[in-house]
Amino acid sequence: MRIRLKAMALIIGAAFCAEAAHAQSSVQLYGLLDAFVGYKKPMNGRASIIAGNGGMTAPYFGLRGTEDLGGGTKVVFDLEGYFNIQTGAMGRTGFPQDGLFSRNAYVGLTGRYGTVTAGLIPPLLWFSTITFNPFFNSFVFSPIVLQSYVGVNGQGVFGNAGEWWNSVYYASPSYNGLVGRAMYSFGNEAGHPGQNKWSGQVSYNNGGFATSVVYQQIKYSLNAGDLGTLIPGLTTQSVVNLGVSYSMNFVKLYGQYQHVWDSISNGDVGIDTAQIGFAIPVGVGRILGSDAYSKSSGHASVYRNTWALSYDYPLSKRTDVYAAVLSDRASRMATGTTVGGGLRTQF
Structure with a gap:
């Protein structure tokens, strides 16, 4: 009888230990799917009827998790990959460098002194760009995203759209809504010790008001020494971005100002961009509008x-379901138009 009681006690104890270990760590599978049908005529291009991928948000899936180390410190990790819902292929349309986990791939620590991570991480400028516009991170219908990351006539922000490889990142704890962040990306190539990307941000969020100031400097885009292949003679690109939003009961307003300096051997170029936007509740839905110049x-x-x-x-x-129209025009180019409607769901 004693042996049976001891065995039962051991089994119950092991069960409690397993449950405690499970409570201290977690892993979550999540993702988003977005498909639309529409009409698209690129600037200087030919019109077509398309079944599109990611009208409002590029589809992705991910695994994220934490492990509680005690004392308020946790290990965090995130693995996210883009995929094309129309073809099943990995990556976003038009981004051939996308790998299996090209949206996020990092591991780090978070606790009372902030969060530090290392790996493939979206840069701070990207977060500011998508946060302070009503179309968030849409590469189809967001004017500021298109102008910043799908540039024409030599305009645009380089450095690999939404992700930096070989990066380290730090975010401070929030002090009454005030947060500081910093990020550094290594070129990781012998003979190019000065090839790097770095960025700093100060953001504030309290009630219905939010704002952010970001500075970013890059000395390579995807691989060390490659800036000159994007614009001949380009050695360094610097960007400052100011974003602001204010939410009221009847409308949420967005605004951004961005200045890009392209340091080019035959003469520097500056690019000024302004964006205004709004989100107006109509019943349970919203009307979204944005203009970027x-x-x-x-x-x-x-x-x-x-x-x-x-x-x-x-x-x-x-x-949610959505319908949207976009008009796009630039110097010495015929106007582009995109019209579409789609369905987006998260899991």
Whole structure:
């Protein structure tokens, strides 16, 4: 009888230990799917009817997890990959460098002194760009995303769109809504010790008001020494971005100002970009609107103006339908137009 009681006690104890270990760590599978059908005519391009991928958000899936080390410190990790819902291929349309986990791939620690991570991490400028516009991170309908990361006539922010490889990142704890962040990316190539990317950000969020200031400097885009292949003679690109949003009961307003310095051997170029936007609740849905305007100064003086309107209607907490139109025009180019409607769901 005693042996049976001891064995039962051991089994119950092991069960409690296993449950305690499980409570201290967690892993979550999650993702998003977004498909649309529409009409697309690129600037200077031919019109077509398309079944599109990621009208509002590029589809992705991910695994994230934590392990509680005690004393308020946790290990955190995140692995996220883009995929094309129309073809099943990995990556985003038009980004051939995308790998299996090209949206996020990092591990780090978080606790009372902040968060530090290392790996493949989206840069601070990207977060500011998508946060302070009503179309968030859409590469189809967000004017500021298109002007910043799908540039024409030599305009645009380089450094690999939404992710930096070989990076380290730090975020301070929040002090009444005030947070400081810093990020550094290594070129990781012998003979190019000065090839790097770095960025700093100060953000504030309290109630319905939020703002952010970001500075970013890059000395390579994807691989050390490759900036000159993007613009001949380009050695360094620096960017400052100011974003602000204010939410009221009847409308949420967005604004951004961005200045890009391209240091080029035959003459520097500056690019000024302004964006305004709004989100107006209409019933349970929202009307979204945004306009972005860019103008270059220096030896390449060009402009670009992009606007978009959309109606977004939630079917549930995780699923919504949308319809949107975008107009895009630039110096010495015929106007582009995109019109579409789609379905987006999260899991």
